[in-house]
Amino acid sequence: MASSIFTKLLKFGRAGDTANEVLRLAQAAQAEGRWSEAAHHYRRHVAMRPERAGSRLQLGNMLKEAGDAAGAEAAYRESLALRRGPEALIQLGYMALNAGRLDEAAELFEEVLNRFPNREDGREGLVLAGARERLPHVGTLPSRRNLSALKRAIAGAEATLAAVRRADITALADYGVWRKAYALEAPPVDPAGGVVQVRVEADGAAPFRLRGTLQSLLRQEGVEWRAVVAGAGAVAEHPTASIAAVDPRIVFSAAPNADAPQIVMKAGVVLHPLALAWLAHAAKRTDADVVYADHDHLMQAGDDGEVFDDPVFFPAPSTIDLLTTPILPTVIWRHTHGEARADLVAAATHRKAAHLPFLLSSEMRLPQTARSGLPEPGDTKPGWLEAAPTPAATWRAEPSDTPIRVIIPTRDQAGMLGTCIASLLSRADRSERVHITIVDNRSVEASTARFLAEGVHQGRFEAFAVDEPFNWSRLNNLAGARTTERALLFLNNDTELLTQGWDSRLLDLLERPGVGAVGARLLYPDGSLQHGGLVLGMGEGSPRHEGVGERALKGGPLDRWRRPREAAAVTGAFLATRREVFEAVGGFDARGLAIAYNDVDYCLAVRRRGLAVIYAGDIEATHFESRTRGHDVTRTRIAWDQAERTALVERWGTALRQDPSVNPHWRTPSPRPFDGLRQPDVQEALDWLTAAVEFRPPAGDR
Incomplete structure (x- = not known):
């Protein structure tokens, strides 16, 4: 017996129409892409033949095409109540997937594979739902009837296994733990490496920020370096500056040599121990005018050590991207010396910018324990306690008469x-x-x-x-x-x-x-x-x-x-x-x-x-x-x-x-590309460093 809702739909029918005639009207409208009309006729057919799960499934398909997601989902569920066929399960799975209900989607796709093991769309849906581990084992594949098919299946399984092992994906919510385990290999040894010149811009910086930067310089490995602290002002009289008396590689100066190629950063940037070595290696490998890497943020948390958060993973160098990005790199190897954004944009425009996808620095935040402290005289400049914000990008539309x-x-x-x-x-x-x-x-x-x-x-x-x-x-x-x-x-x-x-x-x-x-x-x-x-x-x-x-x-x-x-x-x-x-x-x-x-x-x-x-x-x-x-x-x-x-x-x-x-740090098997993290290996990072300068795909036959 038809349910009350479908009984009411009968009033939309024409006198004399049979169920088969209504079905033919629905199929004709569907074939011509008239989704709303097709949905109307499928509703009529469902009212006439309420036991037909297939008609409810097609009703759902037409409602989905017409943009009525809620109506489509209801029709799919009614179809499943009559018969748990693969098509309705798949459609409901994708609707749950697109609505962000990943657990529900995974259960639906898993049921598809349990009941219909050969459905590739079920396998794909389970992967997209982030539940790759619930895929059924390939086993001996008794349904494969020829050797070539078996070989393809084995090759596919091996490729999937290799991809899972390579991925080692971590949820973004677990970034702090993942970051502390971040381990870099040293770059290839350069026997003629020379001395790396470093410029630390300290204008308006609080002493604790400058201290963090200088201490990270002292921990650098695999490279010789010399550092000039520029614009220190009153901080040059702070005990922080006594580090220069202890280590002659650090000099406080108001007039640094701006002509030589150098690595430039602001006080408050803490370097990874291999940061200078990697940046110097990348500069020589690419012969770029500017080289930059990725960074995050850190806060000193007493007994808990350093707390890392807010990673900044840059894309490959691009003129428009660098012109509009809200955050600039914290450490840049620069052959040219002007305003940071202008140098980056100019280098990218002439394909002379390179990006190394490694986390080579962290920007310091004011410790939580210090936020309730009393202000000191001099706490007036922006950046005294916190990093100065990135200057807003200038963006002026050029007038055009082009139609x-x-x-x-x-x-x-x-x-x-x-x-x-x-x-x-x-x-x-x-x-x-x-x-x-x-x-x-x-x-x-x-x-x-x-x-x-x-x-x-x-x-x-x-x-x-x-x-x-x-x-x-x-x-x-x-x-x-x-x-x-x-x-x-x-x-x-x-x-x-x-x-x-x-x-x-x-x-x-x-x-x-x-x-x-x-x-x-x-x-x-x-x-x-x-x-x-x-x-x-x-x-x-x-x-x-x-x-x-x-x-x-x-x-x-x-x-x-x-x-x-x-x-x-x-x-x-x-x-x-x-x-x-x-x-x-x-x-x-x-x-x-x-x-x-x-x-x-x-x-x-x-x-x-x-x-x-x-x-x-x-x-x-x-x-x-x-x-x-x-x-x-x-x-x-x-x-x-x-x-x-x-x-x-x-x-x-x-x-x-x-x-x-x-950025190759972003990797996930789900439809959301920025939910998971993995660390690129050295070869992957070097390939990105050189290939991404071009930002173009390999030649096809187009």
């Missing part, structure tokens, strides 16, 4: 398209330079035809029809070929621009020398993050959106989700590029990547040409895509997605596992 051609493929959804277009024009600094082209791909609704005709007549946009099966790459390529503007923006029809003056910000980035593509910060309708850039090489290796589901105010490490920075790739839902770059790359790959991964492929091709892909965290738009839209639900769609991903892997190979925007 922007916005290309929006659509199929019906006139209301959503209208919202998108209205936001583009109303939130632009200069709406007259925003030229819009609508690519109508087989729309059938009368409301869409009226909307397009009126918009073209009013001169709000241009439109043309493409009567072909959906191919995202081809639709955008066709529109790009029909236009002449130098700046191109490829935009989804289910977006709404939120940033006032988005056009000026976009052009400021897109027209900077060396920039090839720009993406934006996309939010779900509830304000949580949907796209903070694309990250490569995490989890099982598929390209993933950063920060999915995080609160809008959360910026991620180094505020990377809220500021302009260089990224490995950005989503095609908002992807801007210059025409000459688009033509040089050959547009999007309409032959091999019709639906998925075409944005990643394009970004890799742009970077291979030495151009930067910029994630503009200061340009925001709402993306009305369902939270779970990225997970294909039918066998044919899953197979199609896998085929396109295979094509991407065949083209780019190891480049899909290399992301210069993510």
Whole structure:
């Protein structure tokens, strides 16, 4: 007997419709991507045939595609109550995963594998839920019927085991314990190392901060050094300065030699015993103008010793990133000598900056016991007791008269398209330079035809029809070929621009020398993050959106989700590029990547040409895509997605596992790329040091 809720749905049916006819209506709407209509008919079918678990499953799929996550989850659970099939378990697992309910997701995926051992999506889901240890053992694999399959299974198991052993991942919450176990090997010996020159900037520093820096200098290993303490002022008369009388390698001077290459740091920075040796080695290995490393913060805690927290793991050197980063390195080997940020940006611009991914220093905090003490005369300068804040980055948008051609493929959804277009024009600094082209791909609704005709007549946009099966790459390529503007923006029809003056910000980035593509910060309708850039090489290796589901105010490490920075790739839902770059790359790959991964492929091709892909965290738009839209639900769609991903892997190979925007300390098998830590080994760090200078992927056949 039908439940009361589904009995009520019968009133939406048409007289004479049979269950089979309603099912055919649902399947037809589903095939054409009319998700809400398909959901309506599946509801009718469920009301007629309440015992059909499959119809409830399809109802959930359609509700998910239409953006109704709560309704989809309810339908999946009703399907499971009738039959605990793998598809409903998988869908519920991914919904729990994307909602951050990792324990629930792990239980669902584990049930899938216990009941259906050959489901690879169950294995992948369990790994993404951070429960790799719950994967079933490979054993003798009795179901494998040929030797080649058995060999592949063994090789895969060995690779997984090796990856787990290499990973040695620690939760970020356990950073303090992990940091105390951080052990560095000495760098390769340089027989002609020479004397390392060090400059300690002590202006306004409290004596305890200068003491910590000088004591860490005295503990340096494997290198000869000389240090000048500059701008010490009154601290030069403090007992701290007596260290110079004891050790002639330390000199207090108001006029240090600023012409010689040297390692520069502020008082209050405590060096790892191998810091100078590693920085000197990295400078010689790369011949860079500046070399810097990672750091964290420490506090003296009496009997508990040193307490470490707040690690700062930098990405590979990048002009835009170093221009906007809220935190600068604490220790820099510098061949040039100016303002620190300016030196870093200049070196990165000329590919003469290098980053060594080791924790080589810690910035001191005022001990907790001292915070309740009385102030002393002279406690007036910023930085006297605490480190001075990093100067704010200067960011001035250059005026531009360049028109922007916005290309929006659509199929019906006139209301959503209208919202998108209205936001583009109303939130632009200069709406007259925003030229819009609508690519109508087989729309059938009368409301869409009226909307397009009126918009073209009013001169709000241009439109043309493409009567072909959906191919995202081809639709955008066709529109790009029909236009002449130098700046191109490829935009989804289910977006709404939120940033006032988005056009000026976009052009400021897109027209900077060396920039090839720009993406934006996309939010779900509830304000949580949907796209903070694309990250490569995490989890099982598929390209993933950063920060999915995080609160809008959360910026991620180094505020990377809220500021302009260089990224490995950005989503095609908002992807801007210059025409000459688009033509040089050959547009999007309409032959091999019709639906998925075409944005990643394009970004890799742009970077291979030495151009930067910029994630503009200061340009925001709402993306009305369902939270779970990225997970294909039918066998044919899953197979199609896998085929396109295979094509991407065949083209780019190891480049899909290399992301210069993510420091190698960050490693995790879960969908959240910044939840876990591991220490890079020496060879990995040296490879990063030299390869990351280029911030580009190896050549593919694009």
